[in-house]
Amino acid sequence: MSDRSLACDVLVAGSGIGGMSAAVAAAQAGADVLVVEKDMTVGGNARWAGGFDIESDSFGGMRDGNPEGDPDLQRALVHDFPVALDWLRSFGVKLVPDPLSPGRFNYHPHQGLGGIRMFTTLRSRLEADGGRILLGTGLAHLLTGDRGEVVGAVCSGDGGVLRVEAGATILATGSFSRNTEMKVRYFGATGDRTSYYGSRHHDGDGILAALAVGASLSTGVSVSTGGCVFAPPFEPPDDLREFLGGGSGLSEEERRMPEPVPSGVQRLSLRPPIWGDEPSILVNLGGDRYVDESSRYTVIGWATTGQREGLGFCVFDHPLYVEFEETIEVARGWGARIVQADTVEELAARLAAWRATPSYNEGVNPRRLVRTLAEYNLEARGGRLHELWPPRREGGRPINRPPFYAAPVVQGVVDPAGGLRIDSDARVLDRGGRPIEGLFAAGADAGRAYTREHGGLAFGLIFGRRAGGNAARSSSGGG
Secondary structure, three states: OOOEEEEEEEEEEOOOHHHHHHHHHHHHOOOOEEEEEOOOOOOHHHHHOOEEOOOOOOHHHHHHHOOOOOHHHHHHHHHHHHHHHHHHHOOOOOEEEOOOOOOOEEEOOOOOHHHHHHHHHHHHHHHHOOOEEEEOEEEEEEEEOOOOOEEEEEEEEOOEEEEEEEEEEEEOOOOOOOOHHHHHHHHOHHHHHOEEOOOOOOOOHHHHHHHOOOEOEOOOOOOEEOOEEEOOOOOOOOOOOEOOOOOOOOOOOOOEOOOOOOHHHHHHHOOOOOOOOOOOEEEOOOOOEOOOOOOOHHHHHHHHHOOHHHOEEEEEEHHHHHHOHHHHHHHHHOOOOOEEEOOHHHHHHHHHOOOOOOOOOOOOOHHHHHHHHHHHHHHHHOOOHHHOOOOOOOOOOOOOOOOEEEEEEEEEEOEEOOOEEEOOOOEEEEOOOOEEEEEEEOHHHEEOOOOOOOOHHHHHHHHHHHHHHHHHHHOOOOO
16 A cells, blocks of 8 residues: 555554543644554553552652652652543543542443443544544654654554654553563563563554654663463463453453453453462472562562563462462463472472473472472461561461462563653653653653552553643644
C-alpha cells in the first residue's frame, strides 16, 4: 500500500490509560487529536486491570515509602488523584471503594468488564470531541525540526507507512515488557528469562523513539516490576472469553467476558501461589530461600529475576494445593510444570533432575533444599521465621503436610519502575534536563515516582491528563 500523510494538533502513541486520558484531555482543551494504537482494541493493560490507587494520600507518606522516586512527580500524584477520579466519573465511569484496601477505587461492576466499559466510554468521549483513533498502527520513529523539536512521527501497520505531522506528540506505548533485547540491556543477563503479563504489544516503541531524539531516562529503568508467573513452557490461551483459574478473584459468572481475554492477562489470573500472603516458600537453584515471601509481589518478582537463570521454585504442601487446586490444574493444562512427591527428599530428588526447557542447564541442589525446608519448618514451629535469613516477617507456617509440590517460576514483567524522564508537566527531558519541545510522555513510558513499582493506573491517569492538557496548549490548535 502507498504511504499516507496526516496532520493533527496532538498525536498520541498508545491507547492505555495514559494515552486515552491524554487524548481526551487534549480534545477537551480544543486540540485536534489523533491516537495510534498497535493493538486492535484500545486499553492496553488497563483494559484488564482492577482499579486505581496510590501508595499514600500524603506527600510525606509517598516520600517515606519511595525515597528513590521523583518528588515533583509524587506531589503531582497526591495532588491530582481525587481530581482525576472525579474527572473519570464526570464521563459516567463507575468506580467503587475497595472494602479491603482503603484509598483504592475499583472498576464497576468488576475487573475486566469494568475496564472494557471504561475504555468504551473514553473512546466515545474522544470521538465526540472530534478525536480519531487508528488501530493496528504503531509508532516507528519521531520526526524533528531544525531546532530538534518534535514535529510528529512516522507510524506503520497493516495499512502501510503513515507520516503524521503534529504540534505535539505524547508517548504512551506501555514500555518494554515484551522486548527481550531491552530487558537484557536494562534488567541484566537474566532479563531474557523473564516472562510478562498484560499486553503483548509493549515493545518499547515510545522509549526507543524518544532516546533516538536525545531524551533521557529516569532512574529505576533497571528495576523490573511484576510478580512471579509459571515458567515456560507455560503459555495460556489467547482466545477464550473468560478468566481462567481463581487468581482473578472473580466469581464463576463474573469471569465470563464479552471478548477474548489476552494470554498475558490469563498469565496473571493463573498465577502461582507466591504473591505475598501465601504460606509457601521460594528457593533458587542452590536450594536456598532468597526473599521474604511475605513481601510485596513486585519485590518477590524482582528478587527472582536476580537469581541464577532468573528462576525460582515455589514450594508448598497439600493444604495450599487444595486452596489453589483449580488455578494450579488449569495452569498445568496450559504447560505449567508442577512437581509432586510424597516426601521432601523425593521432591528434592525430582527437582535435582528438573529441566523446563533444554536451555536450563541444572536442577536444584537437593541436599540444600532438604536442609532449607528443615530449617524453615523448625523456625516456623517456634514462631521465629523473622530470625531466618532472609527473614520472613509475616505469615508462614510449617510446610510439612504431604504430598509436597514445587513449581518453577519466573518474573512476569509488567513494566520497569522508571521510564523516560519527565517533569511535572509530563514534558520529556533531554540528557541535560531540558524539555524537548513538542514531546510528552505518560503511563509506563514515563517515570519515576515509586521505588519498586511503576505506579499503575493512577500514574497513567494523572500524567496522561497533564500531558494532554499541556500538549494541547503547546500546539497550534490548543491555543
